[in-house]
Amino acid sequence: MVPLMNSTFEKSVIITGAGTGIGAATAKIFSEKGYFVYLLGRTSSKLDSAAKNLSQYQTMVCDLTDPEQVKDSCQRIMNSPSAPPVQVLVNNAGIFRRHSFDEGSDEVWMTQWWSNMMGPVRITREFFPYFKKNRKGSIVNVSSTLGLRPSFETSAYSATKAAMVNWTHSLALEGAQFNIRANCICPGLVDTPIHDFHFLPAAEKEKVLQNLKNMQPLGRVGQPEDIARSIYFVGAEGSSWTTGAVLSVDGGINLT
Ligand SMILES: NC(=O)c1ccc[n+]([C@@H]2O[C@H](COP(=O)([O-])OP(=O)(O)OC[C@H]3O[C@@H](n4cnc5c(N)ncnc54)[C@H](OP(=O)(O)O)[C@@H]3O)[C@@H](O)[C@H]2O)c1
Numbered sequence: 525m526v527p528l529m530n531s532t533f534e535k536s537v538i539i540t541g542a543g544t545g546i547g548a549a550t551a552k553i554f555s556e557k558g559y560f561v562y563l564l565g566r567t568s569s570k571l572d573s574a575a576k577n578l579s580q581y582q583t584m585v586c587d588l589t590d591p592e593q594v595k596d597s598c599q600r601i602m603n604s605p606s607a608p609p610v611q612v613l614v615n616n617a618g619i620f621r622r623h624s625f626d627e628g629s630d631e632v633w634m635t636q637w638w639s640n641m642m643g644p645v646r647i648t649r650e651f652f653p654y655f656k657k658n659r660k661g662s663i664v665n666v667s668s669t670l671g672l673r674p675s676f677e678t679s680a681y682s683a684t685k686a687a688m689v690n691w692t693h694s695l696a697l698e699g700a701q702f703n704i705r706a707n708c709i710c711p712g713l714v715d716t717p718i719h720d721f722h723f724l725p726a727a728e729k730e731k732v733l734q735n736l737k738n739m740q741p742l743g744r745v746g747q748p749e750d751i752a753r754s755i756y757f758v759g760a761e762g763s764s765w766t767t768g769a770v771l772s773v774d775g776g777i778n779l780t
Pocket residue numbers: 540541542543544545546547564565566567570586587588589616617618619620639643666667668669710711712713714715716717718719
């Protein structure tokens with residue numbers, strides 16, 4: 525954890541799963557736009573690496589499947605005397621397990637449920653009263669194109685992401701009277717460590733990407749920055765009249 529300096533910034537964002545992929549790219553863009561950034565994730569070294577070029581930030585190791593860790597991290601953020609108020613919460617952390625339906629054990633289903641759905645619920649539940657009190661808050665849930673339309677061998681993951689879309693609508697309805705917005709981003713196929721192909725040697729990876737590219741209407745696999753820009757777009761104040769939106773950021777794959 526990096527010690528908190530007296531901040532000159534006026535607003536903060538919390539990003540879960542900020543050590544890699546979409547979360548790290550989102551941390552970078554919010555930092556560039558003048559936010560103090562809280563980077564949460566499970567692995568300290570990944571968080572440090574993502575924070576390397578940010579101006580004002582704090583990293584926090586927090587496993588979202590552990591209620592005590594979630595409570596403790598949220599308390600530390602809310603009670604931090606020198607940090608600017610949190611205005612945006614990005615529920616980005618998630619895991620993906622591929623399996624045929626009949627091989628999906630309870631463990632496979634529940635691991636993804638606790639990480640992808642209950643983790644976001646827990647941290648949001650901590651911050652909802654805080655946002656209510658401030659009469660200002662913006663929640664961005666990172667779902668998936670699979671949450672709108674499942675694919676083969678993704679039943680448990682797709683179900684968690686579909687739940688997240690529906691939950692975003694509940695949050696938007698309940699939050700509106702307190703000026704709390706909730707929106708959902710549904711990424712398509714993005715080149716991040718969540719996919720095994722991300723780690724292949726360059727030549728092999730290129731072959732896989734070539735095949736994947738051919739399935740994408742816009743002709744390429746997404747990069748983390750493609751998603752981060754949309755998370756910023758709906759999360760920040762420029763979208764102050766947008767709530768309950770479900771934005772596909774997927775190169776058009778949802779239409780095929
Ligand atoms: N890449 C895609 O094609 C794609 C498509 C649609 C949706 N998404 C969604 O986008 C989000 C970001 O994924 P990504 O593609 O950027 O993959 P990623 O690089 O693997 O990022 C996921 C991050 O979540 C963190 N995380 C996982 N479980 C956690 C937990 N219990 N507590 C705290 N942090 C946890 C991971 O930290 P550790 O590494 O330290 O475990 C990791 O930094 C996920 O919700 C994913 O489902 C991705």
